[in-house]
Amino acid sequence: MTRDNRLYLAWVVALVATLGSLYFSEVRGFVPCVLCWFQRICMYPLVLVLGVAAFRGDSSGRGYALPLALIGWGVALVQNLEGWGVIQTLKVCGVGQTTVGCDAKWPIFGDTLTGLSNVVTIPVLALTAFSLIALLLSWRR
Numbered sequence: 562m563t564r565d566n567r568l569y570l571a572w573v574v575a576l577v578a579t580l581g582s583l584y585f586s587e588v589r590g591f592v593p594c595v596l597c598w599f600q601r602i603c604m605y606p607l608v609l610v611l612g613v614a615a616f617r618g619d620s621s622g623r624g625y626a627l628p629l630a631l632i633g634w635g636v637a638l639v640q641n642l643e644g645w646g647v648i649q650t651l652k653v654c655g656v657g658q659t660t661v662g663c664d665a666k667w668p669i670f671g672d673t674l675t676g677l678s679n680v681v682t683i684p685v686l687a688l689t690a691f692s693l694i695a696l697l698l699s700w701r702r
Contacts, residue, residue, distance in 0.1 A: 603633030
């Protein structure tokens with residue numbers, strides 16, 4: 562896979578994640594928590610940076626995008642660890658929400674027949690997107 566293809570794929574992942582986060586908050590009405598907002602701060606610029614880098618075939622955009630992806634990955638990891646009960650001291654996710662925060666078990670995909678209910682949630686999707694982007698940007702020939 563060429564460097565251009567990796568940039569393009571990373572851009573597609575960032576674009577899908579951005580559109581997905583907007584869909585969940587604006588259409589489905591899920592209220593983002595503080596950690597979700599920090600992840601959005603990292604993800605949304607990736608659409609522009611990676612899009613321009615992929616369009617121009619400029620691999621130096623990787624140097625701007627990778628730190629954003631790694632910071633977002635770290636925040637997503639903390640959010641997932643908190644949701645899984647591994648971290649119990651922070652309690653950042655869902656704090657101060659007037660409605661249900663993202664610490665609630667929202668089944669995004671799956672149902673009781675497949676056993677995926679409450680497994681693929683918004684925080685898991687965010688961690689997956691940041692992981693894919695970071696892997697695509699750090700993948701060397």
